[in-house]
Amino acid sequence: MGRASSNMLRSALLGLLAQGPRSGYDLRKQFAETPMQVFSDSPGSIYPALQRLRREGLIVEASPRRRSGRRRQDFKLTPAGLRELEAWLRRPITRQDVIRSLDELMLRFAFTGEVLGVARTREFLRELHAQLSAYVAELESFHEAAAPHMSLSGRLALQSGIDGFRLHARWAKEALGELQRAQT
Amino acid sequence: MGRASSNMLRSALLGLLAQGPRSGYDLRKQFAETPMQVFSDSPGSIYPALQRLRREGLIVEASPRRRSGRRRQDFKLTPAGLRELEAWLRRPITRQDVIRSLDELMLRFAFTGEVLGVARTREFLRELHAQLSAYVAELESFHEAAAPHMSLSGRLALQSGIDGFRLHARWAKEALGELQRAQT
DNA sequence: GTATGCATGTAATACGTTACATGATTGT
DNA sequence: ACAATCATGTAACGTATTACATGCATAC
Numbered sequence: 001m002g003r004a005s006s007n008m009l010r011s012a013l014l015g016l017l018a019q020g021p022r023s024g025y026d027l028r029k030q031f032a033e034t035p036m037q038v039f040s041d042s043p044g045s046i047y048p049a050l051q052r053l054r055r056e057g058l059i060v061e062a063s064p065r066r067r068s069g070r071r072r073q074d075f076k077l078t079p080a081g082l083r084e085l086e087a088w089l090r091r092p093i094t095r096q097d098v099i100r101s102l103d104e105l106m107l108r109f110a111f112t113g114e115v116l117g118v119a120r121t122r123e124f125l126r127e128l129h130a131q132l133s134a135y136v137a138e139l140e141s142f143h144e145a146a147a148p149h150m151s152l153s154g155r156l157a158l159q160s161g162i163d164g165f166r167l168h169a170r171w172a173k174e175a176l177g178e179l180q181r182a183q184t
Numbered sequence: 185m186g187r188a189s190s191n192m193l194r195s196a197l198l199g200l201l202a203q204g205p206r207s208g209y210d211l212r213k214q215f216a217e218t219p220m221q222v223f224s225d226s227p228g229s230i231y232p233a234l235q236r237l238r239r240e241g242l243i244v245e246a247s248p249r250r251r252s253g254r255r256r257q258d259f260k261l262t263p264a265g266l267r268e269l270e271a272w273l274r275r276p277i278t279r280q281d282v283i284r285s286l287d288e289l290m291l292r293f294a295f296t297g298e299v300l301g302v303a304r305t306r307e308f309l310r311e312l313h314a315q316l317s318a319y320v321a322e323l324e325s326f327h328e329a330a331a332p333h334m335s336l337s338g339r340l341a342l343q344s345g346i347d348g349f350r351l352h353a354r355w356a357k358e359a360l361g362e363l364q365r366a367q368t
Numbered sequence: 369g370t371a372t373g374c375a376t377g378t379a380a381t382a383c384g385t386t387a388c389a390t391g392a393t394t395g396t
Numbered sequence: 397a398c399a400a401t402c403a404t405g406t407a408a409c410g411t412a413t414t415a416c417a418t419g420c421a422t423a424c
Contacts (some may be wrong), residue, residue, distance in 0.1 A: 007411080025375050034330075035323055035342055037283045045412055047377060052411095064215065070374060099221045106341050108414060113337020123335060139219055146218075153297020153305060154364055156359045158219055158289050167351050168344065175340045182336055193385080209403050230385055231405060236382095254393060255403060 008104050009049055012039060014058065014077065014085040015111040016151040018100065021062035024050055038103055050075060058084055089116055093127045098135050109175075118183050125176045134171035136162060192288050193233055196223060198242065198261065198269040205246035205258040208234050222287055225297055236257060242268055277311045281361050282319050286352065293359075302352040309360045316353035320346060 007012045016027060024047050032041035039045075062074040077085070089112045097105055105128060113121045138147035139162045147155055200211060208230050216225040224227075237243045242265035246258040252286055261269070273296045281289055289312060297305045317368045 010414085023375080024377095028375090034381095035326060035345060040412075040414070042415095043376070044378080044414070048411080051377095057276050070373070071419080106344060110335075110337050110341040113340075114335050142219060151294075152363070153294050156297075156362065157294040160290060160359075161219060162356045163351060163355060164348060167347060171344045171347060175344075178340060179336070193384085206401080212403090224384075226385070226387095227404065228386070228406085232383085232401095235405095252393080252402090255391080276415075325400095 004100050006084055006104055008101070008107065008114070009039060009045060010053070011085070011088050011104070012036070012107060013046075013049055014081055014088070015054060017059055017075055017077050017114070018082065018085055018111070018115055021076040023072050023074050025072070040053045053081070057081075083109070085115065089124075090120075093124075093131050095131060095135060098128075098131045098165075118179055122176060122179050122183075125179070129169055129172040129176070132172060136165045136169060139165065190285050190288055192285070192291065193223060193229060194237065195269070195272050195288070196220070197230075197233055197237060198272070198289060199291070199299070201259055201261050202266065202269055202295070202299055205260040206354055207256050207258050209256070237265070241265075269295070269299065273308075274304075277308075277315050279315060279319065282312075282349075283332055284314045302363055306360060306363050306367075309363070311358045313353055313356040313360070316349055316356060320349045320353060323349065 013027065016022060016030065022030075024043070027044065027050075028041045028046055030036060031039040031046075054061075054075070055076055059075040060078055060097070062076040064072060064074060089108055093105065093106075108119070109124060109128070112124050139158070143155075143158055144160060147158075150158070185317055187359055197211065200206060200214065206214075208227070211234075212225045212227065212230055215221060215223040215230075220350060234243070238245075238259070243259040246260040248256060273292055275292075277289065293305070293308060295311070296308050323342070327339075327342055327346060331342075334342070
């Protein structure tokens with residue numbers, strides 16, 4: 001009921017603010033100038049989202065740490081905000097997540113490493129790999145059954161999808177190895 | 185103003201209806217049971233979307249081609265609907281499309297093959313490959329500059345993103361080859 | 369002292385989501 | 397006759413999008 005679905009921007013804001021205090025403008029710049037460009041940098045999305053988080057007590061204004069005389073409103077996480085972030089990070093990975101919001105899972109991966117530590121990140125990757133492998137298998141069996149009746153472009157598009165998930169699965173495995181090396 | 189952004193569901197409905205008359209329920213089943221599961225199969229999204237398309241004159245009721253005594257409302261594209269579909273398919277591929285809606289581009293690819301023919305599809309793939317390569321290069325140079333200051337998980341996540349785009353670029357090239365073989 | 373960019377905000381609109389509602393038709 | 401499933405719809409809610417608005421610092 002309402003309190004809904006993914007709300008990826010909300011989580012991204014919490015995750016970034018967990019790294020340290022930032023202003024809305026800082027966040028907009030980060031969305032605009034880094035590979036986080038999946039997020040809109042328009043003020044109409046970010047400022048209202050920050051106000052909502054503030055109203056819910058998940059973030060508060062931080063001491064204005066002004067690096068200039070400019071008006072500037074920094075925010076930082078509250079304990080409640082950190083709890084919500086961690087709850088998001090710890091959500092079990094579902095088949096639906098893999099299908100409909102792989103982007104969000106990758107975001108969760110990045111923040112998990114920074115917020116919950118290496119051990120938990122490796123669990124995350126194992127779960128992710130399992131779900132991805134399962135879905136790849138599903139797609140392959142669909143492909144086998146349906147390919148004969150599909151158009152060439154349909155088949156090629158499906159193949160691209162399968163390849164993408166397979167690549168992510170392989171990536172998860174390799175990342176797991178890298179974390180292991182870094183941990184020891 | 186308003187008439188906005190991607191509206192991927194709208195385009196998907198037009199594309200599917202271009203293949204032949206279907207009912208809302210058919211479309212829901214297709215979303216639920218095929219790899220098109222990026223789309224929600226909930227009635228609250230599909231039926232309103234169909235009503236909007238009908239009100240705009242892009243689709244009309246088709247003769248009820250009933251395969252049972254059940255109530256059933258089939259829709260088919262109007263000439264205006266086909267025009268809008270083709271306009272969507274012919275939109276130039278932007279950097280933003282690649283970053284924020286690769287899914288939509290893959291959908292466009294599939295329908296382009298079915299609606300506009302092989303020649304146009306190959307143009308599409310060339311454009312797509314160019315945009316993907318350009319963005320991969322961008323990401324690589326960001327990676328080179330920023331990697332030293334990033335956390336391990338941040339770096340791994342970024343690497344996954346780069347790999348994904350690189351894979352799509354390679355796919356576009358291979359698909360181009362397959363279409364060429366099929367065309368001759 | 370005027371333009372440019374910093375920094376935050378708001379209004380209109382459309383859309384997806386969840387949940388609920390409603391008949392009609394098969395199957396048993 | 398009754399349950400399950402077919403098939404379509406509606407209502408409340410939250411949120412992204414686009415475009416516009418505002419005020420204050422710097423820079424020149």
